[in-house]
Amino acid sequence: MKAKAFEMIDIANRTEKPRDIGLTMVLDKGLGYRAAQDLMEYASEYIDIIKLGWGTHRLCSEEEVRRKIQLYTDNSILVSNGGTLFEIAYLQRKIDEFFEYAHQIGLSSVEISDGSIRISREERSEIIRKCKNMGFEVFTEVGKKDPLEDARLTIDYRIKEAKSDLDAGATKVIVEARESGKGIGVYDKEGKVKEDMVKKLTAGIGLKNIMFEAPEKSQQAYLILNLSPEVNLGNIKPEDVIPLETLRRGLRGDTLGKL
Amino acid sequence: MKAKAFEMIDIANRTEKPRDIGLTMVLDKGLGYRAAQDLMEYASEYIDIIKLGWGTHRLCSEEEVRRKIQLYTDNSILVSNGGTLFEIAYLQRKIDEFFEYAHQIGLSSVEISDGSIRISREERSEIIRKCKNMGFEVFTEVGKKDPLEDARLTIDYRIKEAKSDLDAGATKVIVEARESGKGIGVYDKEGKVKEDMVKKLTAGIGLKNIMFEAPEKSQQAYLILNLSPEVNLGNIKPEDVIPLETLRRGLRGDTLGKL
Amino acid sequence: MKAKAFEMIDIANRTEKPRDIGLTMVLDKGLGYRAAQDLMEYASEYIDIIKLGWGTHRLCSEEEVRRKIQLYTDNSILVSNGGTLFEIAYLQRKIDEFFEYAHQIGLSSVEISDGSIRISREERSEIIRKCKNMGFEVFTEVGKKDPLEDARLTIDYRIKEAKSDLDAGATKVIVEARESGKGIGVYDKEGKVKEDMVKKLTAGIGLKNIMFEAPEKSQQAYLILNLSPEVNLGNIKPEDVIPLETLRRGLRGDTLGKL
Numbered sequence: 001m002k003a004k005a006f007e008m009i010d011i012a013n014r015t016e017k018p019r020d021i022g023l024t025m026v027l028d029k030g031l032g033y034r035a036a037q038d039l040m041e042y043a044s045e046y047i048d049i050i051k052l053g054w055g056t057h058r059l060c061s062e063e064e065v066r067r068k069i070q071l072y073t074d075n076s077i078l079v080s081n082g083g084t085l086f087e088i089a090y091l092q093r094k095i096d097e098f099f100e101y102a103h104q105i106g107l108s109s110v111e112i113s114d115g116s117i118r119i120s121r122e123e124r125s126e127i128i129r130k131c132k133n134m135g136f137e138v139f140t141e142v143g144k145k146d147p148l149e150d151a152r153l154t155i156d157y158r159i160k161e162a163k164s165d166l167d168a169g170a171t172k173v174i175v176e177a178r179e180s181g182k183g184i185g186v187y188d189k190e191g192k193v194k195e196d197m198v199k200k201l202t203a204g205i206g207l208k209n210i211m212f213e214a215p216e217k218s219q220q221a222y223l224i225l226n227l228s229p230e231v232n233l234g235n236i237k238p239e240d241v242i243p244l245e246t247l248r249r250g251l252r253g254d255t256l257g258k259l
Numbered sequence: 260m261k262a263k264a265f266e267m268i269d270i271a272n273r274t275e276k277p278r279d280i281g282l283t284m285v286l287d288k289g290l291g292y293r294a295a296q297d298l299m300e301y302a303s304e305y306i307d308i309i310k311l312g313w314g315t316h317r318l319c320s321e322e323e324v325r326r327k328i329q330l331y332t333d334n335s336i337l338v339s340n341g342g343t344l345f346e347i348a349y350l351q352r353k354i355d356e357f358f359e360y361a362h363q364i365g366l367s368s369v370e371i372s373d374g375s376i377r378i379s380r381e382e383r384s385e386i387i388r389k390c391k392n393m394g395f396e397v398f399t400e401v402g403k404k405d406p407l408e409d410a411r412l413t414i415d416y417r418i419k420e421a422k423s424d425l426d427a428g429a430t431k432v433i434v435e436a437r438e439s440g441k442g443i444g445v446y447d448k449e450g451k452v453k454e455d456m457v458k459k460l461t462a463g464i465g466l467k468n469i470m471f472e473a474p475e476k477s478q479q480a481y482l483i484l485n486l487s488p489e490v491n492l493g494n495i496k497p498e499d500v501i502p503l504e505t506l507r508r509g510l511r512g513d514t515l516g517k518l
Numbered sequence: 519m520k521a522k523a524f525e526m527i528d529i530a531n532r533t534e535k536p537r538d539i540g541l542t543m544v545l546d547k548g549l550g551y552r553a554a555q556d557l558m559e560y561a562s563e564y565i566d567i568i569k570l571g572w573g574t575h576r577l578c579s580e581e582e583v584r585r586k587i588q589l590y591t592d593n594s595i596l597v598s599n600g601g602t603l604f605e606i607a608y609l610q611r612k613i614d615e616f617f618e619y620a621h622q623i624g625l626s627s628v629e630i631s632d633g634s635i636r637i638s639r640e641e642r643s644e645i646i647r648k649c650k651n652m653g654f655e656v657f658t659e660v661g662k663k664d665p666l667e668d669a670r671l672t673i674d675y676r677i678k679e680a681k682s683d684l685d686a687g688a689t690k691v692i693v694e695a696r697e698s699g700k701g702i703g704v705y706d707k708e709g710k711v712k713e714d715m716v717k718k719l720t721a722g723i724g725l726k727n728i729m730f731e732a733p734e735k736s737q738q739a740y741l742i743l744n745l746s747p748e749v750n751l752g753n754i755k756p757e758d759v760i761p762l763e764t765l766r767r768g769l770r771g772d773t774l775g776k777l
Contacts (some may be wrong), residue, residue, distance in 0.1 A: 064300055115512055
């Protein structure tokens, strides 16, 4: 770790990479190589996983994608597919080919979700086990992309699904919030946190095992202040990695003196 | 066309560049050269036109602007002025000089609008014809920058204006939505689509001839699902080009299985 | 100054750098070096100060931060710490060390604030004088990060605080609006301008001496149209520097023909 600027300022400690808690997962929706280099130079220490969002990278040059995955990997960051891409592979009955390719192009991690499709719990567990055997870290997602469908999932259902995934070998279970963070999962239409739901999910699944997608600053600040500075957070925008880390360390007004 | 990542995933076909339908127009409000290079490496195939937004590039170094236009042109992308810059030239009685310079600096396309000024229909048609003769692709815009003024334009008026522009040689007619996409044209104050207005404009002008400015994802998804994956869309942010293309191809939850 | 594109278009003049009025202050929340280079090539003429926002740069590599400060300085831009970082140094009783380091790493300007802490007016003045003696330009900020606390500050209090800071040697007094520009200082919860408050603060402190943080376009346009194109504006996003300058110059629909 290189020397930081303004080191005379004491800041809150954090578990260091590779870590099992306090993970930050970034959403890459087609970041160019130069922007990725900038991100690595400034923020790689604060990023645990980068997700190639939904189907975006299906549209990008293989050579460019391979080169970017390599850059992230060289900076000790896990790289994962977007859940939607897995789901399309599933619909097209090509998951073996899909995981094989994921391995070959350099992904170290996979996301298994059913946001837009249906998979039985048994099959889901089997897929998780298969991916673990292939050497992937496995992140699973609970929740539906469609707000109406998502609203029908009970908290109990979500907890059972999560536990089943963890039993099968998943590293963490992600609570869906999409890129927007509004009207889905633990957020209402304005993006405000449903406090009771967060409490119950965390109690049922375990803080360490859960990752909340939290694209908005108010969501990040709430979860840090009410759960822990080391809550696992996902769908962070590249430009918000350092701002998020300042929240975790008490370097921003929202959490300064409150951690 | 280079090999893409995850090619085992089948995706919806699209007309390829250069194309007459399904155009994507990007708004460049002062993008730097490195960011433009990133954009070209990741997304040039999915961009048909880049508009140098309103008066932004009047403030930029000629050398830098020329270099960026060249980069875009090398990637088979039309480059256009912002309508507002044309309007100011018109107010200053300098449109001949303006178009001459546009040609000389490398623009392949021009935007003619009256969002902040008044021009008679005859003169407007004459300008369109002159630009066609100079070798420009011509895009015209219907709508006013001021929400109150814009609200006074009837649908019939917009259709007549559009037809007159097309008769004079315009390639497409753009429906104004500004950078924000709120409270103007076919969008209400929250940015929601006015469904009836979209239907009538499309019927009156023709899907192929119309380009909807649609800066928000919800707007893009609505127009793709309700009109066509090959609807012409404008004022797309550089970072949203690939996300938009995933909507057009069914690679995102919003349109997956619905196209 | 290099030749600009489209120079046949006449635009409103502005005081040129280095200037005492019409300042634009940009918020850097961890911009990478390539993005900073892009910004300099396109917009350095329109930037007077860059603030390394709140505690962000405490988390960045010293080498990278030093290199970026140098780049900004080479483009005749003042570089300042974020107020929150000063406040943490104050809480940790390390301000001498802090200012010494700021000087050594290349900051030409400092921001003194009490958004999250309490300092007596006497001590605040003393700190301002000390920083002036060290050769820094001093910007002070009036306002609290917490909306409830901020709402308790009267306009009279803010004016007195500002005058005291100016007497002690501050270059400008900044009116706090945070990164969001909502629910704080002169903006209501939706980010709309509190017109009466703006009028009174400007009358009491003097247009030249005040800098309004104004992250939203609607806020910038309001202040430009109602106060002056040469109002001092802060917390501008890097990608909004040129768009803001088009507002100041009448190159955008919002201010075209209205300056």
